[in-house]
């Protein structure tokens with residue numbers, strides 16, 4: 001083909017340089033996300049090396065303990081949910097219902113077809129079409145019913161539910177609306193899930209850290225919070241506008257008592273602070289621990305003391321990524337907003353509209369997570385067995401890991417109450433601290449680095465979540481199957497301590 005010639009004098013110029021980092025948004029450059037930080041990145045490199053040369057390292061696989069991503073670690077998806085979603089994705093199957101439900105054993109259960117038909121009807125025919133920006137109304141109604149039941153009759157309205165692409169999108173909407181430059185103060189628990197520090201960096205808001213009390217099971221000290229509000233915010237012209245609570249806690253695995261929540265609302269009411277309640281682990285509870293939803297506690301305060309508490313603004317977040325569902329990749333989530341003025345609410349809606357709509361199959365997943373098959377339905381028994389199995393597996397692994405940490409020298413660990421993580425404290429010698437300095441690493445980062453290099457176990461240093469000065473931790477999930485990796489870790493730890501005493 002002949003080349004089209006353009007006038008030559010058109011090419012007679014000095015080419016402009018490409019963009020460099022200094023041309024880019026400094027807030028994005030500032031933001032960090034340790035869960036996928038340097039240690040996990042190193043783990044990826046080691047995985048590539050293992051793929052090329054399986055015998056080149058002292059281990060033959062990477063144990064992914066850095067992220068709460070259950071299905072990456074072979075957690076089985078729940079059959080009922082996947083049957084329904086497969087019909088939603090390929091509605092032609094509806095025409096083959098008789099054939100698919102009459103084999104022995106049946107390929108599909110009848111109630112999977114019933115639910116798929118109901119959902120398709122609510123969605124408007126196809127998961128391939130955009131939904132309303134706030135989310136499918138029928139699904140929001142189901143969520144409102146679920147919340148009402150969870151909160152023992154405290155009613156919820158579908159109009160207050162915003163479906164989101166994972167809980168991440170909900171946090172992101174809220175913090176982009178509420179942040180108004182460095183004068184906006186956001187109270188964050190330390191340690192925290194690094195999504196929140198990353199969002200504050202992106203929106204250039206000021207973090208007001210409140211430290212969780214490790215010795216008392218990572219509890220909240222509201223007196224300290226009030227001191228922070230006065231000393232670190234109000235006297236410096238910073239408006240304490242938002243407080244994030246993560247309950248059950250990531251990375252701590254702790255659960256807040258009803259009493260703590262009452263004290264938190266007391267502060268919210270007194271100072272006009274919006275509460276973002278990240279409650280994505282509300283189903284991950286161990287050893288009889290009870291989850292108290294913020295919404296329920298707030299409603300009961302409002303009934304007793306309406307004048308004091310009626311202005312409180314709360315956003316409560318949930319997700320399909322956690323619980324016994326573990327459908328992280330489906331990106332289902334919602335937030336319930338309570339007590340906000342219409343202006344604020346409309347701005348949230350505007351952001352949702354700009355994003356057009358949350359992933360529609362993710363919305364369906366949320367419906368399936370909160371409304372499982374009921375007694376008498378064909379899928380009921382299997383669904384109960386599968387959910388119980390996932391719960392037991394998690395509990396057993398949490399126990400095993402906790403037992404190991406409890407009897408290991410140089411490690412202190414709080415008992416797991418909920419969520420998917422342990423956050424043990426590493427009592428590291430000055431020799432370790434000095435050695436870490438040589439490599440320009442934090443001491444806990446150095447420990448995680450050595451653990452990865454010697455065993456293939458990938459964890460996240462406590463410094464990525466925040467911790468009290470001169471304390472060192474790491475976060476590990478208890479999702480990896482088997483206990484070989486736990487034994488390997490124990491061996492590594494003993495050798496590490498010996499090397500640096």
Ligand SMILES: Cc1ncc(COP(=O)(O)O)c(C=O)c1O
Pocket residue numbers: 068165166167168169193195246250278280318319320321328332333
């Ligand atoms: C406390 C907390 N909030 C939010 C998220 C994000 O969840 P999602 O997958 O729904 O965006 C996570 C994920 O690990 C989390 O641990």
